Amino acid sequence: MGRLFGTDGVRGVANADLTAELALGLSVAAAHVLAEAGTFEGHRPTAVVGRDPRASGEFLEAAVVAGLASAGVDVLRVGVLPTPAVAYLTGALGADLGVMLSASHNAMPDNGVKFFARGGHKLADELERRIEAVYEQHRTGEPWARPTGAGVGRVSDYDAGADQYIAHLIGVLPNRLDGVKVVLDEAHGAASRVSPEAFARAGAEIVTIGADPDGLNINDGCGSTHLEMLRAAVVEHGADLGVAHDGDADRCLAVDAEGREVDGDQILAVLALAMREAGQLRKNTVVGTVMSNLGFKLAMEREGIQLVQTAVGDRYVLESMKAEGYALGGEQSGHVIVLDHATTGDGTLTGLMLAARVAATGRTLADLAGVMSRLPQILINVPDVDKSRVTTSAELAAAVADAERELGATGRVLLRSSGTEPLVRVMVEAADIEQAKAVAGRLADVVKSALG
Known part of the structure; x- marks a missing residue:
């Protein structure tokens, strides 16, 4: 299994990459991992679940709610609310877990599952890795421990969430x-x-x-x-x-x-x-x-x-x-x-x-x-190169040094490996847009020749 969690939860095309089965399984795994970590110790756990308006959010919400309730977690459905509202309500309501269904700025066919820990904070990397491991362990055959009777989670709608969040926003403003x-x-x-x-x-x-x-x-x-x-x-x-x-x-x-x-x-x-x-x-x-x-x-x-x-x-x-x-x-x-x-x-x-x-x-x-002047910034993606050598290539290092000398104090060069694709991102800033384009183009050519 490849890595499921990216920098902002689990995302993919809804009903293709991100299926109801995956959403349900991840929710159950999250409940088990947080229980093992002692998050639920001494009380009955509660989760806040929200979503954006995507059509796929309807069935994914149902899957997440079913997974959590089947693992013994009480669920408060807050409906369509922003991600920060779900994070805020997770903290304000003293919930043990928050779940947001959204793919943020992505196009409509995509969706995502994002978990928040108690207090409304994003899960630590190690918890996400543990959730993935537990999900895979049970996906390949090991059965879940399932509560029965009064041990199953209860599901209810929390309709006051939107007004509570709005009141919070207005309450922290410095002036009207x-x-x-x-x-x-x-x-x-x-x-x-x-x-x-x-x-x-x-x-x-x-x-x-x-x-x-x-x-x-x-x-x-x-x-x-x-x-x-x-x-x-x-x-x-x-x-x-x-x-x-x-x-x-x-x-x-x-x-x-x-x-x-x-x-x-x-x-x-x-x-x-x-x-x-x-x-x-x-x-x-x-x-x-x-x-x-x-x-x-x-x-x-x-x-x-x-x-x-x-x-x-x-x-x-x-x-x-x-x-x-x-x-x-x-x-x-x-x-x-x-x-x-x-x-x-x-x-x-x-x-x-x-x-x-x-x-x-x-x-x-x-x-x-106007407190800041936005300098021209040129970004070129160079595909199909060995991005692992971006920091070790002597030829590339020399080209970057030459570019930095040319730009001086009012320019900047940044070379960055993509975290998800076999490409290197070349970013150049300069006071003059034509200079930024020229330097970025030269560096992109060196990246191709040195790392291709």
């Missing part, structure tokens, strides 16, 4: 949003109800697009991966800003009043300054990844804020934040984690905090985001 007009693109996804309601309750004037999920249209030409409709709507309605989520609303991208994109790095820069001003930016540090734009790094240096960079993936950002006690971190893609108020990236919270900063300062989003 009165006087701010916001266009919200919900990607026909999991936040289609809660995000507009949260913004409206916080005082914003809202225009909503992409908020009519039918199970088939999630992420279809809308949301954080397709900003065209949001740009047009912001300009058409004369809004102060636009906010776009992905299918499970764990990320947020924005556009300013002129329809220009404000990415995750720029959002982090705006929030870092706001949190420092409020005395909330612990250790005067923000966490990004190695893919954070060099302009973000330079802006933080200029503002006297330390930037810690991790491997690509919000789980690595979160690990660094938890280990060192940092309050703010995120990725260029719009995964932003405000650890005092969320255990994972929360697109609705991020959008609310961004709008709150506009309301509090009276400044435009373009002005606020």
Whole structure:
């Protein structure tokens, strides 16, 4: 069996890669592993289960619920809610386990299963590996230990979850949003109800697009991966800003009043300054990844804020934040984690905090985001090469050194092996887009010749 868990749960084409049998088996395995780890010791276990609106989420939810209940876990079904809402409710309700069914920004045919531990935190790598091992052990013939009678889990709907989550979001905002007009693109996804309601309750004037999920249209030409409709709507309605989520609303991208994109790095820069001003930016540090734009790094240096960079993936950002006690971190893609108020990236919270900063300062989003200049960034994927030699090739090392000398202090080179494909990613930043293209192209050619 290949590795099931990726960086964000188990994903695949629903009913092909991710079947009902797999979802059920993983849920039973998770219950057994957490029981062995002592998570359920001394009490009857409870799990919170939510999903995004994908059609396949309906049968996958049924499979997960059946698996958990058959393993003796009581289940609270919260229905269609964002991933961060399921994480929050797992902690707020004192549940032992949270399960979210979503493939985030992926196209509709895909789906995924993501587990949260007690408190709403992502499972540690070792627990995911143990779940895989236990699942495979029983898939190949060893029977499960099954409770009977009163020992089986009970299933109930928890209808208060959405309002509880919305109240939490509004309760942590530093100020209201009165006087701010916001266009919200919900990607026909999991936040289609809660995000507009949260913004409206916080005082914003809202225009909503992409908020009519039918199970088939999630992420279809809308949301954080397709900003065209949001740009047009912001300009058409004369809004102060636009906010776009992905299918499970764990990320947020924005556009300013002129329809220009404000990415995750720029959002982090705006929030870092706001949190420092409020005395909330612990250790005067923000966490990004190695893919954070060099302009973000330079802006933080200029503002006297330390930037810690991790491997690509919000789980690595979160690990660094938890280990060192940092309050703010995120990725260029719009995964932003405000650890005092969320255990994972929360697109609705991020959008609310961004709008709150506009309301509090009276400044435009373009002005606020202008704290950093986003340097041109060129990314080239070089396929069919020996990615294992990317750090050991003398020819490649010499080419990178030459490129870095050419770019100087206002440029950067990053070569990274793909975690899932036989390719190497070549990323070059420079003050001039043509220079970035030229350097990236030369390095891509060296990667092909040196590692091909």
